[in-house]
Amino acid sequence: MTTVTHPHDGRHGLLRSIGGTPLTAIPVAAGSARHYWAKIEDAGLGGMKARAAASMLLAAIDRGDLAPGAPIIESTSGTLGLGLALAGRALGHPVVLVVDRELEPDMRRLFDIYGVHLEIVDTAHPEGGWQRARLDRLAEVIAATPNAYWPDQYNNPDNALGYTAMAEEILAQAEPMDVLVASVGSGGHCAGLTRVLRRHWPRLRVVGVDSVGSRIFGQPSKERIMRGLGSSILPRNVVYTDYDEVHWVGPVETIASCRSLAAHTCLAGGWSTGAAALVANWVVRQDPTARVLTVFPDGPHRYLHTIYSDAWCAQRGLLAEPHTEPTELATPEEREVDGWGRCRVVRDPAAGQVRV
Structure with a gap:
């Protein structure tokens, strides 16, 4: 299966092999009938x-x-x-x-x-x-x-444009969804997906998933062990008005999510995948009738000696008991999140704009 990531990518054979990834139902627990849907980007050439x-x-x-x-x-x-x-x-x-x-x-x-x-x-x-x-x-x-x-x-902005084809694939693969759960780093894939999906699903709610220690959504910046998720700068590709709420997730919670996902589905990935899976799973558990969509950006291979290594995790104190529910914040700057936090006010730290 091939997709188009740019109107002119037909000029280049290798690029025609990017995309075309499956959309898969992910049970919230082993044997559960409740599920969310995930776009499995590790199945595409070069990843998401x-x-x-x-x-x-x-x-x-x-x-x-x-x-x-x-x-x-x-x-x-x-x-x-x-x-x-x-x-x-x-x-x-x-x-x-x-x-x-x-x-x-x-x-x-x-x-x-x-x-x-x-x-x-x-x-x-x-x-x-x-x-x-x-x-x-x-x-x-x-x-x-x-x-x-x-x-x-x-x-x-051409970063976000690159996800137009992913959105079109999703529209062809899925019934209308109620919630998009999107990990946020550069902001590109959420901006690109939201722009297209909301034209067809105007009531789609968008939940951003950030890293503890990231400043994107107004938390203080600090050293982060999680890679590819969060940022110490404010990327212009993050469209704050797209988001209805944001979750900040820590490495202990993300590692537990990665390992749980692998154990009950044999699908595995890195920090962004584990964080997105954790929040998508939580959204479904809060509202079993909600049709929830997320993206698993990558696979497990680069993380076999980190996330999936007991020795590496134990050395860094990352096998502690994870938070199983997010702490609610009234505003992004109310307090510093430790473990897992959620806020339904999304604020652009640079502009002071608020969306409730």
Whole structure:
């Protein structure tokens, strides 16, 4: 099965293999008749973010921003890098990724196999953490590299455009849904899905899933062990008016969710998948009649030595008893979330806009 991530991706054979992923009913517990629906992006070439990578690069080519053979340079915690490696190779561009020392050894090896050059940051920024440190190093690398193109995943609207095809797949696969549960990092996939799905399902409620320690929805920024979820900056791709509520989830809760999901479905994934599964499961348990949709962005392979390693988790104190219900916050800044929190006021920290 093939899909189109950009109006002109038919020019490039590899890119036609992105997408076309299944939508699967996920039981809330082993043997339960209650379920939610998940788009299984690990089944697609390059994973979920290959959609965004192809969209950003093809649009840049069409605008003339990406010259033939020019290097592509981006900051990533890992997953977008896989998509850029695929799309860059298909389009004839070398790829340089700015990563940090916390990138898993398996991912480093994979990027080496793919011929991707890594710039590795060894010290976190004192306020902006690894994300800010990577972006600072990225600016230096771009300045020293003639004709370099930076996709800027956090602020590039073509990121969200890349998920138009996913939304169209969902519309063809699913009955109308009541709730979309979306993990939030760059904000791209939620913005892209919501834009299309609400045209057809105007009453769709959107629940954002963020990481404890992320500042996207107004919580204080602090060091985070979870990768690919949350942010120490405020991405412009996050459309705050799209969200009806937000959940912040911690690593203990996410690891427990990842392992529970794997045990009762044999589907497994990383931080974003576990966090989305936790909240989607909770939404169904609150309202068994609700038709709930989420996206599992990736699979388990890069996490076998972290999330699914007892030794790694125990060393970091991540096998503690998880919170099983979210703490309710009246406003995002009411108090700092520890474990799992929920707020039905969504505020843009930069603009002060509120949606209840």
